[in-house]
Amino acid sequence: MKTNRKHMLAMAATFAAAGTMIPQGVSAQETINVTVLSGYTDRTAWIKNLKDFWMPEVNARLAETGNYKLNYTEAFGTVVKPRGEFEGVQRGIGQVGLVVTAFHTDKVPLSSVSYVTPFVSVDLGVTSRINDELTFSIPEMREGWEKFNLEFLGHMGAIKSYNVLSTDPIDNLDDFEGIKVSGAGLNLRWLEGLGATGVPTALPNFYQEVSSGVSDALVGWADVVGAFKLCEAAPHFLSADMGAVSNFALVANKPWFEGLPEEVQNAIREVTPLYGDRLAEVTTAGDAKGRQACVDQGGTIHELSADLRQEWADTLPNIAQEWAQAAEGNGLPGTQVLKAYMDLMREADQPIARHWDRN
Template identity: 35%
Template sequence: MNFLKPLRSGALAVSAAALLAGPIRAETIDVTVVAGHPPVFLWVKTLTDAFIPAVDAALEGTAYDIAWLEAYGGTLAKVGGELEAIEDGLAQVGIVSSLFEPSLLSLQNVTYVTPFGSDDVDIVFDTVDGMHDEIPDMRKLWADHDMEYLGGGFGLEDYLLMTKFPVKTLADLAGHKINAPGPAVNWLKDTGAVGVSGNLTTYYNDIQTGVAEGVIVFPTAAAAAKLQEVAPYVTRTGFGAQYAGAIVAKKSWFDEQPAEVQDALQVGVDAFAKAYREGLEQRVAGAFKAMEAGGATITVLPEEERLKWANAIPNVAMEWARDLDAKGLAGTEVVKTYMQKLKDAGVTVPRDWSAE
């Protein structure tokens, strides 16, 4: 008796059934990704253009895929409300700007209390990103709100000064009112200038109406807001690039995900970081061209004046650090680590905020 024939027939029947059934369906995971800013901002646009496609590509061939719901521009959370939206389970992944969470994510704002650092976004973003793996308190601040810090640290390019009057020396600031965002008001202490707190929505009108005579701002925002129309003197002061936040996931949700999904999210974060920095470089170059075309006069503050400015300010970094130390957080360690890493990267700083 030929036993091979029925075995072959059975195998063919199984194969045919498999073909008719089609490929095995992947398990679809619903993920809402949140950002308070609209997609016109590069960090949000890069979620769509780089992060999500990279995650999807990494999941190809696995048993999982993701159905994304992108909730940007206040549709789910306003600017500064992303952390709460994720913590409350309204979203699983998102961009959280530590800049807008100075109390909850205090340690992450170290760059804003150490002005005149590096203008190199790679150095600044990588340094603060890496410090999350060295200083437990930095991750703990996220974990305290059920956040898994994924990375992809992003931020803003080298801040500068825009004024209605030329600035060649520190003394030129005396008596003038200068707008500045939140913690950057401290960069004007004891300089002779008067710091006036403001934000991108108020700068143009404040300068136009005389509430302020200038502003501390980053180039891409300045060009977009056409600030050169009211403050045509652009002084590259070298305040430094600033870390502003990262991509995070709801920790309790993230911990429940299969390894393939966790790994894919990390692939997406890495793709985001690379694309964001490339896009930022292009936008900064375009911003300076736009300001020049709009009538701006762009100069560089002499190094000796930059040194004077850095040393005129009170040690805002160590004041900030000691306040956090008193709350049981690693404030001093964060400032010392950040300054040391800048020096290790070859950055020449006009003032070592940790050495006083």
């Protein structure tokens, strides 16, 4: 039997059209493109968990209804350098980014309260959750981000506790006299009164600066020792329990975020604190691994006594109240933020060596 060619083409067109039809009552899934950026690569715990947990978990929430899906472009260690995340998201180079708050104290100073309150807590989860509670309850803290075109999503941290790694052993506080110490900026104030000179820099530069003699030591944390081989350059690890900090904020480009369907906004907001909790757990587990990595790299762990930790805390000028007063001078509720932070820490029964809002 012969089949008319025109008839076959017509049938094919009909079937093709039918294949693209969506049954009544079923909606097409909308794909939303989003570039997630950081100056750091997934060698770091914070980016690895952003990539392996936050990104797929948001889509898992969205998959429950099937209405939306985020199509991610990973821009880790590529389109911006460390410190460039703030401006990258602000300008829309990326829609979501992980910002190191210590690098932007001139723009969002109130987010740095954990950086001016050392020797208060070594519980990273508690520290980050308290900072979040403050940000969502004190309008000025959120508004600090919004005026730069950024939607604040949540605080999190990858530093269980700052410690000091040095080329020569530090056995007592007098050993800080005259040495140069690399650090991220605000944490260098934790050395005031000890006679050390701070060298502001970023984590990727620590190894080179210490090994080349630019610095004699660095303020670092155990979880990154393995990845960055810090104990090869600074083999003496002073375990000082200087304190945890919520050093990151996950932010979104505000116009982009406001243009998202409410369901997508809610999924992002729901997953962000879970990412913070997960990062705290991973970092805490990584602390022990990092100390072992230091030993494996030829380093030695030195424990600072509780008496010397207390003496260190007492020796410092009241950097927290100075910070609060500076914020007040700029029309920001620094004193309110400091008191609320310390009140919440006291409620959480943290091992506070100094009550910064009191003395």
